[in-house]
Amino acid sequence: MSQQISAVPAIELRGVTKRFGSVVANRNVNLTVHKGEILSILGENGSGKTTLMNMISGIYFPDEGEIFINGEPAVIASPKDAFDYKIGMIHQHFKLVDVFSATENIVLGLGKAEKYDLKDAEERVVEISQRYGFEVDPKKKIYTMAVSEKQTVEIIKVLYRGADILILDEPTAVLTPQETQKLFAVLRRMREDGKSIIIITHKLHEVLSLSDRVAVLRKGEYIGTVETAKTNESELTEMMVGKKISLNIERSEPKDPQVRLEVHHVDCTNRQGTLVLDDVSFSVNSGEILGIAGIAGSGQRELLEVIAGLQKTDSGAVLYHNPKTGNVDLLQGKTPLQIRELGVRLSFVPEDRLGMGLVGNMDITDNMMLRSYRKGKSAFLERKAPKNLAEQIIEELEVVTPGTTTPVRRLSGGNVQKVLVGREIAASPTVLMAAYPVRGLDINSSYTIYNLLNQQKEQGVAVIFVGEDLDVLLELCDRILVIGGGKVTGVVDGRTATKEQVGLLMTKSEGGEQA
Amino acid sequence: MSQAIKKHHEPLIHITKRDQMVWWKGWLIRAIAILAALVVSGGVIMLLTGLNPISVYAEMVDGNFGSSRKLWMLLQKTAILLCIALAVTPAFKMKFWNCGGEGQTLAGCIAAAACMIHLGDSMPGWLLILVTFVMSVCAGALWGVIPAFFKARYNTNETLFTLMMNYVAIQLVEVLEVLWENPKNSGTVGVINRNSQAGWLPDLFGQRYLLNILIVAAVCILVYVYLKHSKQGYEVSVVGESQNTARYVGIDVKKVIVRTMIVSGAICGLAGFLLVSGTGHTIGPNTVGGQGFTAMMVSWMAKFNPIVMILTSGLIIFLQQGATAIATTFRLHDSLADIVTGIILFFIIGCEFFIQYQIHFRRSRKEGVEK
Numbered sequence: 001m002s003q004q005i006s007a008v009p010a011i012e013l014r015g016v017t018k019r020f021g022s023v024v025a026n027r028n029v030n031l032t033v034h035k036g037e038i039l040s041i042l043g044e045n046g047s048g049k050t051t052l053m054n055m056i057s058g059i060y061f062p063d064e065g066e067i068f069i070n071g072e073p074a075v076i077a078s079p080k081d082a083f084d085y086k087i088g089m090i091h092q093h094f095k096l097v098d099v100f101s102a103t104e105n106i107v108l109g110l111g112k113a114e115k116y117d118l119k120d121a122e123e124r125v126v127e128i129s130q131r132y133g134f135e136v137d138p139k140k141k142i143y144t145m146a147v148s149e150k151q152t153v154e155i156i157k158v159l160y161r162g163a164d165i166l167i168l169d170e171p172t173a174v175l176t177p178q179e180t181q182k183l184f185a186v187l188r189r190m191r192e193d194g195k196s197i198i199i200i201t202h203k204l205h206e207v208l209s210l211s212d213r214v215a216v217l218r219k220g221e222y223i224g225t226v227e228t229a230k231t232n233e234s235e236l237t238e239m240m241v242g243k244k245i246s247l248n249i250e251r252s253e254p255k256d257p258q259v260r261l262e263v264h265h266v267d268c269t270n271r272q273g274t275l276v277l278d279d280v281s282f283s284v285n286s287g288e289i290l291g292i293a294g295i296a297g298s299g300q301r302e303l304l305e306v307i308a309g310l311q312k313t314d315s316g317a318v319l320y321h322n323p324k325t326g327n328v329d330l331l332q333g334k335t336p337l338q339i340r341e342l343g344v345r346l347s348f349v350p351e352d353r354l355g356m357g358l359v360g361n362m363d364i365t366d367n368m369m370l371r372s373y374r375k376g377k378s379a380f381l382e383r384k385a386p387k388n389l390a391e392q393i394i395e396e397l398e399v400v401t402p403g404t405t406t407p408v409r410r411l412s413g414g415n416v417q418k419v420l421v422g423r424e425i426a427a428s429p430t431v432l433m434a435a436y437p438v439r440g441l442d443i444n445s446s447y448t449i450y451n452l453l454n455q456q457k458e459q460g461v462a463v464i465f466v467g468e469d470l471d472v473l474l475e476l477c478d479r480i481l482v483i484g485g486g487k488v489t490g491v492v493d494g495r496t497a498t499k500e501q502v503g504l505l506m507t508k509s510e511g512g513e514q515a
Numbered sequence: 516m517s518q519a520i521k522k523h524h525e526p527l528i529h530i531t532k533r534d535q536m537v538w539w540k541g542w543l544i545r546a547i548a549i550l551a552a553l554v555v556s557g558g559v560i561m562l563l564t565g566l567n568p569i570s571v572y573a574e575m576v577d578g579n580f581g582s583s584r585k586l587w588m589l590l591q592k593t594a595i596l597l598c599i600a601l602a603v604t605p606a607f608k609m610k611f612w613n614c615g616g617e618g619q620t621l622a623g624c625i626a627a628a629a630c631m632i633h634l635g636d637s638m639p640g641w642l643l644i645l646v647t648f649v650m651s652v653c654a655g656a657l658w659g660v661i662p663a664f665f666k667a668r669y670n671t672n673e674t675l676f677t678l679m680m681n682y683v684a685i686q687l688v689e690v691l692e693v694l695w696e697n698p699k700n701s702g703t704v705g706v707i708n709r710n711s712q713a714g715w716l717p718d719l720f721g722q723r724y725l726l727n728i729l730i731v732a733a734v735c736i737l738v739y740v741y742l743k744h745s746k747q748g749y750e751v752s753v754v755g756e757s758q759n760t761a762r763y764v765g766i767d768v769k770k771v772i773v774r775t776m777i778v779s780g781a782i783c784g785l786a787g788f789l790l791v792s793g794t795g796h797t798i799g800p801n802t803v804g805g806q807g808f809t810a811m812m813v814s815w816m817a818k819f820n821p822i823v824m825i826l827t828s829g830l831i832i833f834l835q836q837g838a839t840a841i842a843t844t845f846r847l848h849d850s851l852a853d854i855v856t857g858i859i860l861f862f863i864i865g866c867e868f869f870i871q872y873q874i875h876f877r878r879s880r881k882e883g884v885e886k
Contacts, residue, residue, distance in 0.1 A: 019531065020531065021531070021533055061529065063531075308763070310762055310763060335765060335767075336762070336763065336764065336765035337765030337767075340765060348763070350763065352759065354757075355757055355759055355760070356757065356759040356760050356763050357760065357763065358760065359752070359753055359756040359757055359760050360756065360757075361756055362752065362753075362756065366749070366752075369749065370753065370760070370764045371764060373746055373749055374746065378746075379745055379746060379747070380744050380745050380746065381744055381745065381746055381749055
């Protein structure tokens, strides 16, 4: 039996096209996945990976083209249909009910034919876990779980429903290196069990270590599929980007580093009443890039917002050494406006670009004004200087836009970020904070951002870089501050530290409970 | 194995978002929508009354443009509605859902009437008008700033708060009606200063309403400039789009909320002044007559653009006047006029969907696939 069926692909896409308005998200994509195979979908952000997977899992419906499941033409018009075809998708953003236990979430939404028997379900959950090597407590409530556990629940959920084809959308984005290895071991066991696995990622080393074949998308177009064993990083990058690029980030020695910013024993409680920063102390020097590493949500955002005057502290101090006056100014407890009036030139590229750094519905010129519109005594706006700045940034950073009057939300992620970083750098800061500045950016744009940060560093700016990709942090930063659960768990030298070392520090604060 | 899988049908209709449309196509769709609306409501009229729809429409036009008096009424009513719509717009741009246009305008009316009644004899005419004007604007601003203060301070729900403030204002007018009753036992305030005409806005070039219209035209330009070219207007937009961004660039969000609602309420107060001092010279619970709510629709239909609001407010008044005209001429019940107005508005607002989205049917899609 297996001989015959395995000749037929588990899933096959022929000429699939999906458009959003005039934007073609996928054009004429052909793809096959066999039984017992791990296929990576590789492509830069905006290349259409997620759209393609959403069509397989019934969230979008293709405008053109056909999908075959086990050789039969299939119409997948809803996620329910996808279940019927034994397709399960694990989304980037988990869809779990916080107050329910793992098992309750897993059986949630099952068909009426299934009997609701929690005890029976728990047994099956345990059975599935043992079969593939998951570690999960079926009775544990979701809100007490770490991110990796929640992901495990999502995966078991689709297996429980009998999925034979699993799609994982950037599953490693939220995991530490150690957790990633565990996940990969599980996925390999599923492959041995005859499941077909599609994994979306843009991390090249993961592709190479895990998958059997790699399908590459670029700007919505299907470029080709290669066997992992017969390829390498630079070939894949070339397929992804369309041209050869160097993958090295420059790192110069800091020149004349002097303490620019000090954070002393800062505690901070968020609106929900949880302690998000716990006795955080560190300092940043001029002319260096300080990296901040940590699992998502370990207090990185709050830390930057405390410095920027957007978040109140419970206790502790933030001190700024003004290079012009030689004064030491206290920043905490001040509003962003008061901080600026002190003469502190602090630029901040926040994580939420369109929700905080920019106004999506305003055009580029009006977004340039956000920082500078108060200038002058007139009650009216002066749009000439911002317009010039907009034109200058568009030209220098090669922003792809129809013009300065285009609302920024219509730009692609990389161009949005260029506009934001461009504006923040134009304020000639002495401290530049950037939270996940390359998230969602293609390789070219990412390197543009790294270069800009390096330029700022060479001009003597104290740069704080919050990143998620440890490889990049280790290549770019002079020092790396690691935080876990709101605590500083270590500061390492970016030139000598290893990925494993940083990874261990990331989980240190919760290390006690984890196996 | 594949038999076990249910066969699924392709969805019958399939909706996709359009890219930005060429401007003339958008207007073409709107024109078609109005035509379709006239055809549908024509059918409804024929079905319900047996009247010839063409003559009904002719009567609608006649009801607005038939005489210079009707034309002036159209312009005057449009001006008042436009004024209230302009008032709620800064708040709407800030995503502060001010449903209190009715109450804020009525507060302006109360202040105007109070000034005219109690100060009528004590000062020269021009000063009385000035004092009345200032007091009305302040009263409107006060009615607007109360919910804004609570929103900024305690994050109360502005929709409910402003709505409730409307009822407070209406009840207040009912109390004052008893106090200001004239003549006794009439149950109404009657025309204030009928003989002296103290506090009445003067006629301009022999036209009673011209001054009202010119004032609102000026307000329209001011609001446009305020929102588009002033620093405060810019702050309103930033706060409306994203409070996080506003905080990030150091805008005091609470201050902007309070300030904008003062502006919003003040313009409502001005509308109240125009209603009492410039139009009716009296006050009652129905002086504003629901225009505070209609104004919200006017503002939305114009997508918060003050200049386009001239069109949308004009359209609404045209429909209302025309509806009243057909109701009287053909001795129909008022409800029929409301039905026609409803149908036309439904089409005009509904056609925006077709400007935003495109619809594909199953058959046309299949052909594309099989090629």
